Amino acid sequence: MSITIPGHIVWFTGLSGAGKTTIARAVVDRLRVSGTRAELLDGDEVREHLSKGLGFSREDRDTNIARIGYVARLLARHGVVAVVSAISPYADARNAVRRQAAGRFVEVFVSTSVEECARRDVKGLYAKAFAREITQFTGVSDPYEAPPAAEIVVNTEGVAVDASIATVVDQLRTLGVFA
Amino acid sequence: MSITIPGHIVWFTGLSGAGKTTIARAVVDRLRVSGTRAELLDGDEVREHLSKGLGFSREDRDTNIARIGYVARLLARHGVVAVVSAISPYADARNAVRRQAAGRFVEVFVSTSVEECARRDVKGLYAKAFAREITQFTGVSDPYEAPPAAEIVVNTEGVAVDASIATVVDQLRTLGVFA
Numbered sequence: 001m002s003i004t005i006p007g008h009i010v011w012f013t014g015l016s017g018a019g020k021t022t023i024a025r026a027v028v029d030r031l032r033v034s035g036t037r038a039e040l041l042d043g044d045e046v047r048e049h050l051s052k053g054l055g056f057s058r059e060d061r062d063t064n065i066a067r068i069g070y071v072a073r074l075l076a077r078h079g080v081v082a083v084v085s086a087i088s089p090y091a092d093a094r095n096a097v098r099r100q101a102a103g104r105f106v107e108v109f110v111s112t113s114v115e116e117c118a119r120r121d122v123k124g125l126y127a128k129a130f131a132r133e134i135t136q137f138t139g140v141s142d143p144y145e146a147p148p149a150a151e152i153v154v155n156t157e158g159v160a161v162d163a164s165i166a167t168v169v170d171q172l173r174t175l176g177v178f179a
Numbered sequence: 180m181s182i183t184i185p186g187h188i189v190w191f192t193g194l195s196g197a198g199k200t201t202i203a204r205a206v207v208d209r210l211r212v213s214g215t216r217a218e219l220l221d222g223d224e225v226r227e228h229l230s231k232g233l234g235f236s237r238e239d240r241d242t243n244i245a246r247i248g249y250v251a252r253l254l255a256r257h258g259v260v261a262v263v264s265a266i267s268p269y270a271d272a273r274n275a276v277r278r279q280a281a282g283r284f285v286e287v288f289v290s291t292s293v294e295e296c297a298r299r300d301v302k303g304l305y306a307k308a309f310a311r312e313i314t315q316f317t318g319v320s321d322p323y324e325a326p327p328a329a330e331i332v333v334n335t336e337g338v339a340v341d342a343s344i345a346t347v348v349d350q351l352r353t354l355g356v357f358a
Contacts, residue, residue: 037257049249050229052242063231070228071250078216080257 007037007076008177009069009101012085013094013147014110015139016125017117019156019164023110024085026165027172031081036178039075041068043086056136062093069097076104081177089138091145106175108168109150114139116157151175186216186255187356188248188280191264192273192326193289194318195304196296198335198343202289203264205344206351210260215357218254220247222265235315241272248276255283260356268317270324285354287347288329293318295336330354 010027012020021042031038043064047054050067054060065088072082088094098105117139118126129137136142152171154164172178189206191199200221210217222243226233229246233239244267251261267273277284296318297305308316315321331350333343351357 039253039257050246053232067229071253074218074250075253075257078218078254078257078259 006104007079008081008104008106009072009076009097010081010083010106010108010172010177011072011088011094011097012083012108012110013088013150014112015114015117015144016087016137017120017122018110018112019154019161020085020087020110022161023108023154023156023165023168024083026161027168028081028083030165030169031083031172031178034178036081037079038081038083041072041082041084041086043068043084043088046071046086056142058090061088062090065090065093065097069100072097073100076101087138087144089142089144091147094147106152106172106177107147107150108152108154109147110164111146111153111155112157114144185283186258187260187283187285188251188255188276189260189262189285189287189351189356190251190267190273190276191262191287191289192267192329193291194293194296194323195266195316196299196301197289197291198333198340199264199266199289201340202287202333202335202344202347203262205340206347207260207262209344209348210262210351210357213357215260216258217260217262220251220261220263220265222247222263222267225250225265235321237269240267241269244269244272244276248279251276252279255280266317266323268321268323270326273326285331285351285356286326286329287331287333288326289343290325290332290334291336293323 012024014020028038028040046068051064054064072084075082128134129140138144154167156164191203193199207217207219225247230243233243254261307313308319317323333346335343
């Protein structure tokens with residue numbers, strides 16, 4: 001038996017290495033355990049499927065975000081909780097997705113600082129960005145517009161990842177994303 | 180209450196003006212009436228959302244079809260019947276989607292001839308294609324590879340559209356796409 005719950009878009013935004021995908025993946029697992037249909041749309045993976053050939057100019061980033069938003073809406077329309085993990089640095093692009101989601105959009109700001117992300121540097125990208133081997137790198141050589149009014153904010157600095165996951169899950173339940 | 184039925188991809192292929200979208204739209208309506216979650220992915224509309232900037236070379240067409248296939252799989256994974264209407268002229272591209280759909284792919288060949296499509300010319304595109312005002316037009320100046328083994332074949336010539344719709348709906352029921 002499946003429990004019928006209306007879909008939502010849960011949109012994780014934050015810097016590279018902030019912890020978005022780690023938390024988002026765990027959230028998807030928890031939602032599924034609770035009987036909610038959920039799908040992770042990871043920015044890097046979706047870019048590979050839908051936006052090969054696009055770069056990291058503002059226009060190309062916005063196009064990529066709009067495409068992810070289109071797919072997320074299709075899923076949400078059919079009762080799926082579409083959990084998106086994407087840097088999505090521009091507020092306008094995020095807000096465009098929000099407007100089209102008709103009240104079923106939850107923004108999760110993973111507010112880890114650029115200093116902490118650079119310290120972790122899991123993928124080695126910050127070192128390259130500071131050395132200018134990579135250009136247009138969000139937080140270093142490209143802007144990141146923090147959301148002023150995200151429904152959920154988590155800062156992963158000095159906090160165990162399980163605690164961040166629990167915070168998001170609890171708030172999603174409070175917001176009625178799942179029962 | 181929603182009836183839980185595993186998802187499928189129902190893929191309409193055929194020339195421009197063959198009747199794909201007309202039949203596909205009606206099929207989606209019938210599926211919904213029967214309590215099945217269904218979504219129409221119309222090739223022109225999806226191209227606008229996911230493939231702006233792509234043209235009509237074989238490579239660009241294949242990329243567009245792969246993107247539609249990716250979205251259709253995501254929907255089907257969550258129990259939705261994704262009904263795709265796209266010229267999709269190349270067999271390899273259609274078969275790649277079929278392989279990735281793990282047995283849940285139903286190909287519907289709308290086999291209306293180019294002569295009949297040109298006679299109807301609903302969008303005025305065939306006139307332009309014959310006048311070479313449009314190039315790379317499938318069936319006129321670009322190839323169409325008819326599927327040799329589609330699960331369902333309908334020819335709309337001399338047949339009322341309602342009869343074509345009924346044929347497809349009946350066969351989808353026989354194939355277990357909906358109950």
